[in-house]
Amino acid sequence: MLDLVWLIPALPLLGFLVIVVLGRRLGDPKAGYLATAMVGGSFAVTVAVFIDMLSKTAEERAHVATLFRWVPVGSLQIDLAFLADPLSITMCLFVTGIGALIHLYAIGYMHGDPRFSKFFLYLNLFVFSMLMLVLGENLLVTFLGWEGVGTCSYFLISFWHERDSAATAGKKAFVTNRVGDWGFMIAMFLAFEAVGTISYGGINAAAEGGMLSQSAATAIAMMLFVGACGKSAQLPLYIWLPDAMEGPTPVSALIHAATMVTAGVFLMTRVNPVIAVAADWVPTLIAIVGVTTALFAATIAVAQTDIKKVLAYSTVSQLGFMFLAVGSGAYVAAIFHMITHAFFKALLFLGSGSVIHGMHHEQDMRRMGALRVLMPVTAITFIIGWLAIAGVPPFAGFWSKDEILLYAFAKSPILYVVGMATALLTAYYMTRQVIMVFFGEARWKDAHDEHGAHGDFQPHESPKVMLLPLVVLAGLSIVGGALQLPFSSDLHFLEKWLEPVIEFGEADISGTWAYNNKYVLLAVAVVVALSGIAASYAVYSKKKVRPIEPEILANAWYYDRGVSNFMGGPGRRGFGAVAWFDATVIDGAVNGVGRLVRGSAGVARKAQSGYVRQYASAIGVGVVLLLVWFVVIRGIL
Amino acid sequence: MSPVFAAVEPTTTWYLVLAAVLFTIGTVGVMVRRNPLVMFMCIELMLNAVNLSFVSLARQLGDIGGQTTVLFVMVVAAAEVVVGLGIVVAVMRRRPNATADDLVELKG
Numbered sequence: 001m002l003d004l005v006w007l008i009p010a011l012p013l014l015g016f017l018v019i020v021v022l023g024r025r026l027g028d029p030k031a032g033y034l035a036t037a038m039v040g041g042s043f044a045v046t047v048a049v050f051i052d053m054l055s056k057t058a059e060e061r062a063h064v065a066t067l068f069r070w071v072p073v074g075s076l077q078i079d080l081a082f083l084a085d086p087l088s089i090t091m092c093l094f095v096t097g098i099g100a101l102i103h104l105y106a107i108g109y110m111h112g113d114p115r116f117s118k119f120f121l122y123l124n125l126f127v128f129s130m131l132m133l134v135l136g137e138n139l140l141v142t143f144l145g146w147e148g149v150g151t152c153s154y155f156l157i158s159f160w161h162e163r164d165s166a167a168t169a170g171k172k173a174f175v176t177n178r179v180g181d182w183g184f185m186i187a188m189f190l191a192f193e194a195v196g197t198i199s200y201g202g203i204n205a206a207a208e209g210g211m212l213s214q215s216a217a218t219a220i221a222m223m224l225f226v227g228a229c230g231k232s233a234q235l236p237l238y239i240w241l242p243d244a245m246e247g248p249t250p251v252s253a254l255i256h257a258a259t260m261v262t263a264g265v266f267l268m269t270r271v272n273p274v275i276a277v278a279a280d281w282v283p284t285l286i287a288i289v290g291v292t293t294a295l296f297a298a299t300i301a302v303a304q305t306d307i308k309k310v311l312a313y314s315t316v317s318q319l320g321f322m323f324l325a326v327g328s329g330a331y332v333a334a335i336f337h338m339i340t341h342a343f344f345k346a347l348l349f350l351g352s353g354s355v356i357h358g359m360h361h362e363q364d365m366r367r368m369g370a371l372r373v374l375m376p377v378t379a380i381t382f383i384i385g386w387l388a389i390a391g392v393p394p395f396a397g398f399w400s401k402d403e404i405l406l407y408a409f410a411k412s413p414i415l416y417v418v419g420m421a422t423a424l425l426t427a428y429y430m431t432r433q434v435i436m437v438f439f440g441e442a443r444w445k446d447a448h449d450e451h452g453a454h455g456d457f458q459p460h461e462s463p464k465v466m467l468l469p470l471v472v473l474a475g476l477s478i479v480g481g482a483l484q485l486p487f488s489s490d491l492h493f494l495e496k497w498l499e500p501v502i503e504f505g506e507a508d509i510s511g512t513w514a515y516n517n518k519y520v521l522l523a524v525a526v527v528v529a530l531s532g533i534a535a536s537y538a539v540y541s542k543k544k545v546r547p548i549e550p551e552i553l554a555n556a557w558y559y560d561r562g563v564s565n566f567m568g569g570p571g572r573r574g575f576g577a578v579a580w581f582d583a584t585v586i587d588g589a590v591n592g593v594g595r596l597v598r599g600s601a602g603v604a605r606k607a608q609s610g611y612v613r614q615y616a617s618a619i620g621v622g623v624v625l626l627l628v629w630f631v632v633i634r635g636i637l
Numbered sequence: 638m639s640p641v642f643a644a645v646e647p648t649t650t651w652y653l654v655l656a657a658v659l660f661t662i663g664t665v666g667v668m669v670r671r672n673p674l675v676m677f678m679c680i681e682l683m684l685n686a687v688n689l690s691f692v693s694l695a696r697q698l699g700d701i702g703g704q705t706t707v708l709f710v711m712v713v714a715a716a717e718v719v720v721g722l723g724i725v726v727a728v729m730r731r732r733p734n735a736t737a738d739d740l741v742e743l744k745g
Contacts, residue, residue: 610741612676616667 002063005049005084008092009131011042015124023117031117032107035124039103042131043096050089058500061086064137064201071140075196081137083200087501090335090494091134091266094342098258099127101469105350106250108466109357119159119248126152130259134266138199139188142267146184146231149260150177156255157247169243176240180230180264187223190216200270207273208504217277224271225286228264234323235293238316239560245308249353252308257315257349258342265322265338269331272505276329287327287411291418294320296557298425302432303553306363307352310433313556314389315345317422321404324419329507330407332484332495337400339494340480344388344397347473351382354462354470355437359444365433370442375461379438381474386434388477390427391529396480402525403484407507409514409521416514420528427532432547435540486518652693659686671736673725677718684714 015038023031053061062085071078082088103123110119129148136142151174158170191198194216195206203220206212228234233241244256255261268275268286275283294317301313318341325334356363358375372379388395391402401423409416444459461467485491509515539545552558630636659682666679688707695703728735 605745608743608745610744612737612740613668613671616664620664620668 002049002052002084003065004045005063005065005082005135006067007045008042008049008096009082009128009135011038011045012124012128012131014038016121016128019117019121019124023121026117028111028113028116029107031120032103032110035120036100036103036107038124039096039100039127042127043093043100046089046092046096049084050093053084053086053089061500066137076192078138078140078198080141081199082135082141083137084135085501086497086499087266087269087335088134090339090498092131094339095127095130095134095259098342098346098473099123099130099254101472102250102254102258102346102350105253105353105466105469106248108463109250109353110248111463115159119156122152122155122159123250123254126156126255126260130263133263137201138197139184139191139203140198142270143184143188146227146263147181149255149263150174150181150231153177153244153255153260156251157244159247159251163246166246169240169246173240173244176237177230179237180227183223183226183230187220187227190220190223194220203271204273204504207271207277212274212277214277214279217274218279218282221271221275221278221282224267224274225282225289228267228323229289230264231267232261232264232319232323233316234264234289234320235296238293238297239563241316242309242312242556242560245306245312249308249349249356252312253346253349253353256312257345261315261319262322262338262342265319265326265334268323268326269334269502272331272502275326276505283327283329284411285327287324287408287415290320290323290325290327291408291415291422292320293317294324294422295418295425296320298422298429300553300556301429302425303549304429305365305554307355307365307368307433307437308349308363310365310429311345311348311352314348314426314430315341317426318345318389321401321419321422324408324415325404328404328407328411328415329505330404331502331506332492332498333400333403333407335498336484336494337397337404339483340388340396340400340477343473343476343480344385344395347381347385347470347477348389350466350470350473351378351385354378354466355382355459357462357466358459360457360459362444365436367444368437369440369444370438371459372438374459375438377461377467377470381470382438383434384474384477386430388480390430390533391423391525392427392533393526394478394481396477398525398529399481399485402522403486405525406486406514406518406521407509410507410509410512420524423525424528424532427529428536431533431536432540435536439541486522649693649697653690656686656690656693659683659689671738673728673735673737673740676737677721677725681714681718684710 015035018034019026019031026034062083064081064083066079066081068080069077070080103120106119106123110116113119126149129145129152131145133142133145133149136145154170154174157173158167161167161170188198191203194212195203197203203212207217230237241256241261245252247256275286297313297316297320301310301317304310304313318337322334322337322341325331325337354375355368355371355378358371358378359368362368384395388397391398393399405416405419405423408419444457482491482493484494514521539547555561663679663681663683663686666682667676670676670679688710691703691707691710695701695707728740732739
């Protein structure tokens with residue numbers, strides 16, 4: 001069964017190729033069902049591989065399936081190979097599982113779009129790339145997927161490219177990601193230089209065996225972290241993710257919440273032995289960047305009015321939590337939170353998509369309200385997602401967030417306090433969103449009149465094909481926490497499953513104060529979550545306190561504007577100077593060499609008279625001169 | 638054989654002098670004549686002057702290597718004549734009466 005692992009990415013690729021050829025003929029909705037079936041088939045294969053893997057011992061679970069030698073250049077030998085191990089199969093399970101659900105949802109959401117089949121073409125290509133990314137056995141195969149998901153993300157963000165903002169957002173995402181890709185490439189070069197291979201097996205074995213020097217490990221880990229920051233939207237490269245909300249909502253759910261943006265966390269987990277060998281400040285820096293991003297994005301989410309922007313900043317914030325986990329050596333918790341986050345954030349995005357669909361493409365929460373009556377299924381599932389992300393037990397998000405904060409506390413109480421503040425804000429802004437969208441008075445009636453539209457406007461519940469994924473994801477958001485319950489080590493299913501992969505890098509916190517008092521921390525987490533909800537309820541539902549939504553937060557601390565002002569002002573002048581240097585000095589040197597050669601050749605060519613007899617004379621004279629040289633001057637003979 | 642001739646038995650030096658004379662005639666011919674065919678013949682003259690000195694010295698030194706080299710030179714010269722005459726004929730077809738000085742297309 002493990003040899004069938006190549007089928008997992010092959011099926012979405014097949015779907016992509018079929019839609020490339022027959023997409024227009026299949027049309028709406030057959031192309032959507034085909035794409036969904038392919039990802040669903042991929043999920044079935046993954047489940048089969050997973051079951052097969054469960055029947056093996058922990059040592060036998062890592063399996064390399066080599067397709068062919070891809071790059072044979074001297075000592076650089078790279079295979080196109082897949083690594084099926086607990087980590088990659090975990091990733092595949094939720095990528096294909098959630099991917100299939102979102103494909104199904106998109107059939108309803110994209111119904112009637114003139115480029116319906118093209119949308120599914122990109123979606124299938126994305127799933128293929130994402131699976132290449134997680135299944136890759138070496139950095140280059142992962143990089144192939146890494147670039148593939150970046151490209152698909154670009155295509156899908158600017159899917160409605162008639163809208164100027166969508167086209168710009170796509171470009172912004174692409175360019176920002178290039179910065180991260182640079183780090184990834186440098187890391188690849190460094191790994192080859194230091195270890196002589198870029199396969200994960202080789203790099204991790206070198207790190208575990210002490211063959212990798214600390215300085216090399218530090219450089220590789222830092223460069224990979226730069227790559228991860230780009231892809232996973234961490235400070236200072238997060239700016240593309242909020243803008244990426246210009247894409248259709250299924251895209252936001254699949255790419256910009258559940259799967260692609262977690263690639264950075266996956267990569268960090270994959271190379272956890274390298275991070276363990278690197279200098280001590282590397283994991284600390286990762287944790288600080290993570291927790292700073294988490295708090296920073298959470299403060300921004302408090303003041304957003306666009307239903308999707310709130311979720312976008314929330315995603316940035318939750319990804320920050322995952323990096324906090326990576327930096328604290330809590331790789332299991334990072335993957336755990338990645339999975340539960342994929343459940344509830346995909347659910348929230350799809351729920352917001354259902355609202356947008358029902359509201360005829362209205363995204364401003366100030367024009368919503370009281371939708372629970374008209375959209376009961378969406379409202380109930382969205383509320384489950386809200387409870388999960390806010391950290392209310394026993395929903396999934398509570399357990400994974402708590403696990404991260406436990407390890408953060410063991411690393412440094414400061415990280416824990418900042419993380420807790422973020423959790424408080426998370427509960428606050430998510431409650432705000434739920435109240436603004438589903439409760440209170442219905443504001444869409446006035447808004448509709450303001451638009452000057454005519455006829456009876458009535459938000460409506462979405463079709464069944466969209467509601468089914470919501471219900472499934474809501475179920476997963478409730479029970480997802482069961483993967484890893486803190487009460488007894490018998491309940492650490494995920495940890496046991498991932499152990500062969502993360503054994504080396506995972507921090508050991510047993511015996512620390514945090515570990516011995518974990519129930520205290522659990523209780524604190526519950527109190528914090530509930531007080532966040534209560535505060536938000538008092539502000540937005542009871543209206544006892546005026547909401548605090550300062551301009552600076554609505555504008556994301558002016559970070560985005562600052563970046564563009566800097567790039568448009570001094571940055572642009574800097575680039576202008578570089579361009580001038582290139583055109584004048586570099587090109588000048590190159591052209592100067594050319595002019596020099598032309599000039600000297602112009603003189604030398606005069607010797608070529610074209611008269612054969614003259615050449616013969618020259619040879620004759622030359623021979624005589626040589627004779628004179630040898631005989632008279634050197635005295636030979 | 639008359640006694641006059643009997644007194645002067647030709648030595649290797651004579652042959653070398655003859656070779657030098659032939660070589661000089663060939664060299665001067667290549668340099669001063671413009672008819673491609675004549676220039677060609679002059680080159681052959683130079684080659685055969687060298688051949689003559691090869692065999693003379695080979696005989697004097699008793700070294701078979703010199704004679705062997707001559708055979709190689711003759712073979713290469715024959716091949717060279719085929720190519721060279723082919724070119725000359727082709728040029729003459731297109732431009733009758735052309736001299737070597739008229740063919741200056743490769744002038745720098």
